[in-house]
Amino acid sequence: MKLSDFARKEGKLADLESGLMELPEPYGKISDRISHLKEAEGYASDLDGIVAVDLKWRPKGEEEEKELVSRFLKGLEKLLDWEANWTFLYPLKLSLDYCTRCKSCSNACHVYLGSGKKEIYRPTFRAEVLRRLVNRMKGNLRAKFSGDIEVNARLILRLAELAYRCNLCRRCTQFCPLGIDNGLITREIRKLFSQELGVAPRAIYESTEKQFRLGSSAGIKPEAFRNIVRFIEEELYERTGKRIRIPVDEKGSEILLIHNSGDFLSRIENVMAFAVIFEEAGVDYTLSSEAFGYDAVNYGAWFDDVQLSRIALRHAEAAVRLEVGKIVVGECGHAHKAMIALADRILPEDCRIPRESCIPLLEELVRKRLNIDSSRNDFAVTLHDPCNIVRNLGIVEPQRRILRRICGQFREMEPSGVYNYCCGGGGGLAVMNSLNFPEFRNKVSARMKFSQILKAFRDSLGPNSRNIVVAPCSNCRSTLRDLFEHYKAKEICGIGYCGLAELVANSMVEYAPFVEF
Amino acid sequence: MLLFSPYLLIRKLRAPVRYYVPLEDYLILLLVIAFSSSGVVALLKIDSLHVYEVFSAIIFFSELPQLIFFEAMHIVAFSLLLFLLPFTRVTHYIAVLFTHLVLWDDRDAGVVQELSSARSSRVRWANCANPELSWEEIARR
Numbered sequence: 001m002k003l004s005d006f007a008r009k010e011g012k013l014a015d016l017e018s019g020l021m022e023l024p025e026p027y028g029k030i031s032d033r034i035s036h037l038k039e040a041e042g043y044a045s046d047l048d049g050i051v052a053v054d055l056k057w058r059p060k061g062e063e064e065e066k067e068l069v070s071r072f073l074k075g076l077e078k079l080l081d082w083e084a085n086w087t088f089l090y091p092l093k094l095s096l097d098y099c100t101r102c103k104s105c106s107n108a109c110h111v112y113l114g115s116g117k118k119e120i121y122r123p124t125f126r127a128e129v130l131r132r133l134v135n136r137m138k139g140n141l142r143a144k145f146s147g148d149i150e151v152n153a154r155l156i157l158r159l160a161e162l163a164y165r166c167n168l169c170r171r172c173t174q175f176c177p178l179g180i181d182n183g184l185i186t187r188e189i190r191k192l193f194s195q196e197l198g199v200a201p202r203a204i205y206e207s208t209e210k211q212f213r214l215g216s217s218a219g220i221k222p223e224a225f226r227n228i229v230r231f232i233e234e235e236l237y238e239r240t241g242k243r244i245r246i247p248v249d250e251k252g253s254e255i256l257l258i259h260n261s262g263d264f265l266s267r268i269e270n271v272m273a274f275a276v277i278f279e280e281a282g283v284d285y286t287l288s289s290e291a292f293g294y295d296a297v298n299y300g301a302w303f304d305d306v307q308l309s310r311i312a313l314r315h316a317e318a319a320v321r322l323e324v325g326k327i328v329v330g331e332c333g334h335a336h337k338a339m340i341a342l343a344d345r346i347l348p349e350d351c352r353i354p355r356e357s358c359i360p361l362l363e364e365l366v367r368k369r370l371n372i373d374s375s376r377n378d379f380a381v382t383l384h385d386p387c388n389i390v391r392n393l394g395i396v397e398p399q400r401r402i403l404r405r406i407c408g409q410f411r412e413m414e415p416s417g418v419y420n421y422c423c424g425g426g427g428g429l430a431v432m433n434s435l436n437f438p439e440f441r442n443k444v445s446a447r448m449k450f451s452q453i454l455k456a457f458r459d460s461l462g463p464n465s466r467n468i469v470v471a472p473c474s475n476c477r478s479t480l481r482d483l484f485e486h487y488k489a490k491e492i493c494g495i496g497y498c499g500l501a502e503l504v505a506n507s508m509v510e511y512a513p514f515v516e517f
Numbered sequence: 518m519l520l521f522s523p524y525l526l527i528r529k530l531r532a533p534v535r536y537y538v539p540l541e542d543y544l545i546l547l548l549v550i551a552f553s554s555s556g557v558v559a560l561l562k563i564d565s566l567h568v569y570e571v572f573s574a575i576i577f578f579s580e581l582p583q584l585i586f587f588e589a590m591h592i593v594a595f596s597l598l599l600f601l602l603p604f605t606r607v608t609h610y611i612a613v614l615f616t617h618l619v620l621w622d623d624r625d626a627g628v629v630q631e632l633s634s635a636r637s638s639r640v641r642w643a644n645c646a647n648p649e650l651s652w653e654e655i656a657r658r
Contacts, residue, residue, distance in 0.1 A: 075642070197644065348633075
């Protein structure tokens, strides 16, 4: 398929009904069929039949098409302008200018490999479309010499969809001999659509809107949050027989711990585990019941600089008002990146409070302050490395030292560490559950991860086994949950998942095991 | 170079790679092939004394001996390569070895000022623009 086909060819550009990467046994002979939506319904689904941007925004005539193209080109100009796009302009320009089209990125990309090497999923395919659009902007001669592409409504609709076939995991960047950041290029394409055209998948846009309206992306209001914390304390007492107080809004604490608010609804064991660990280790910490203070989520990191900065600022302000020493980010990968790395560019001087990951802190507590019995975790365990924690922040060893200490049967996936594959839910794909998008995630973007997990547990698969994937990231856990449900991994292979803190709490001598895997 | 450059060229002429490769990439590759192949052919046709005379003439600006076609092609191709190389991505393979010397320190006053100035610029994006507000003001809203 040629790049020019992206703007000209009618019909789907990739057929996901066949040719996907084969999975290891016992799933080798399963054929995954993807259900498709009809184009007549008004969604832009002619990229590959999957709909990520679940808005009916296809233009209805020539006038609307011209207007779409005009607005898109205005956005493209702003993308390359310092004043409009100062946040990531330099690495974007370097990544656009320096690609040698060697295709090392393609063989590193789990989406490309999982799809069965379909051309449109190459990291450099998407980047090359943007590159040629930029060349066009610079003039016809430049475009002819350096690569040209036709700009029309079809290209724009497809490009918006293609931007959500990438997990922003940066594995391509890891393998690129020049460090070209195709993940950043994808993220900038998403930004162009969101900040100029107001187009983004409903799930990530509405979660952000909920965060501003109600206080958290999961829709938990501050009063409901306080009730949930009391419920968790009661639940802890029922499961462990011990009264553990979870401090909330305690001014002057050393640490403000911020979880992904989804964990308060769907995985309270993780919150409970942190409470147990910190109580036993005597850590001076608090949660916050202020809006934004109990939700580490910052979906702006995936698609919109304005949302990113607004949310990051509010996280810092919540901590400043509580007069805490630092923010510790709970098990949430993108929150790690947004709060610890990206916020450095955005926070004004009065909000520059220290921000840290929970993982090195957990490692220190396991090493120095907790009594651990590793026989309590006597089952096969492997570690899924969240992209934002390993590749984007370089936190690779502490979680492994913890697992070697608390688990007798820990084994690595291959590859692991900074070379690990994304779970398939990164970059917002984990929370996009409308129309037929979950099929893309379960069958294509998470395919390589499922293959890794099956290979890691190849000697212990079975319905009566217990094989646990540790994922220190809330969205990775959501993706794995959906993935395992889709493939009936627990029933067929005995595969489950949990967070890192839960496994630590499960190994603590002073507490009866309370985590349900 | 003589073995690998033709392989690269063939690779860049075959689908799907050729759909991504712009014309400027072919130019450099053709120059490398011209430079390496003309050098090998010239070496086969001339003796070492002639090579010495040519080098001496270039270095000391003395009279050049009579050049054969492949020698001239070799010198021209090399000169063009040297001229074009700084404008290509190949330079990055050398420069990347020195990037550790360029340290990014956010505490540096220049960077802090630059970011502060950027935060006070107006947000011009159509979906979030308010002509009265800067990035910092919109973030605090």
